[in-house]
Amino acid sequence: MVKYRVEVGPEAYLPPSAACAGVVLPDPGQALIAGEVVHEDVGMEEAARRFLSAKIPTIFPGPLVLWNWNEKSVKKATAIKAMYDELKAHNPEALLIPMPDYRPKYPKINPEVEINPNHPNLTIWHNKIDVCMFVGVHCHQANLSLKIIRGGTNCYTIAMCAQAGHEDAMLTFRDATPDKIWMLVEAIKDVKKTL
């Protein structure tokens, strides 16, 4: 059987979940690229390269980091904003679009202002986003959105997950702490120097 690879779509209207296709989550200290386990540092460098070579790199912060609900969320917000500033300095087209909650807000949602996890493809299409990162999105909604994006768009997805990672993203980190987000900021700075 050919090994399933989690790659840029559009794949199909209803793509299989990567877990059902045999992709397993990384262990601590590891990341996944296209469903393959790699060392986390390799993942950092790849994420930085993808972001820096994108036409419209975008960060989608979810409720867990948008709202000031504990000390960790505040620290993560600072790190994410620093990452966005790095990307924006490199590419003025970079975007930071929030995912404030998961309610089906029809028909008033504005894809330029927010992303609805139930229809993430609208925001991706409308803003022509080619590389995006989910951070602070609850697992069940991230899984749903990542699959929809893989199914219907040609956007490269990165997940900075605070739990065990998202096999449905093309690149996933796990155990995201403020320090780990800062590591990615540093990786972006390092890769920038080589360009």
Add this chain to the structure above:
Amino acid sequence: MDKIKINDEFFDIMPPEYQELVEEATYGKEDRGWKDVGVAKELIEEHSLCAGCPESIAFRYVLACLPNPQDTVMVGSTGCTSLVFPHVAIHNIHSLFGNQNAVASGLKRTLALRFPDKVKDVVVLAGDGATVDIGLDMTLQSWFRQEKFTTICFDNELYANTGGQESGLMQKGFVGKMAPAGKKFDKVPLPEIARDSGCHYVAMMTVSKPNRVEKAIRNAILVAREIGPTYIQLYTPCILEIGKQMMEGLQEMRDSEGPGKRFEFKEYISDEAKVFLDEVDAERKAKKKALRAARA
């Protein structure tokens, strides 16, 4: 009370309705009430109910009168209210039809274990079908067990959302669009059943008098928090199913609440709850007096 905050880094990118919600909603305001509707940022951004629906104003009153909205979880059930819950800025759970009081029981107990130092209110909001017919077992069992949460029933006297079938709270003799033979037995006396089943505060009314609704909601939630189960039954007529125009909902409620009418105001308070509510009232008056003195 700490108000909900957006992380500073992201405030400017949040959609305006969230910014307004944080800055202008009445979270954390001690004396919040129905008078904030239309002035402060409301907790229902917009609703998907019919124009002129009395349930929509009842829902606004309920949300405006919650004493602790940031730490309140509402449990809803299938029906017109479940169409509104996605637009409500309060934690909520949509349960299976009729299961709402069972879900709320587990939730209330879990919140008490998980947040022992915080006040967490649980409020069930369901229609008459969910409360009295399909979910009657769950409703009654939660009262027998003395679960500490409030049950609010939006009583429109039939299954409005599915086209007008007969419900236990339908009035005797009423002919619904899908109940052509007419109701053969009396409206179930749920307020009395609630009182006899152990509810410490019970009220039945229409929503034509917002001050009264506000007082009942606050009393019910405070008593549920400290003593035991409480129940409120609000008449929210379905104008479509009873053949009224959209501007006739208020009059319909007024016509149904006079002496001897189906929704004549009723209130039952247990002795324990009476003592508690008197204390709360005295405390509130003392606070007001102190405030007035400080201003003068």
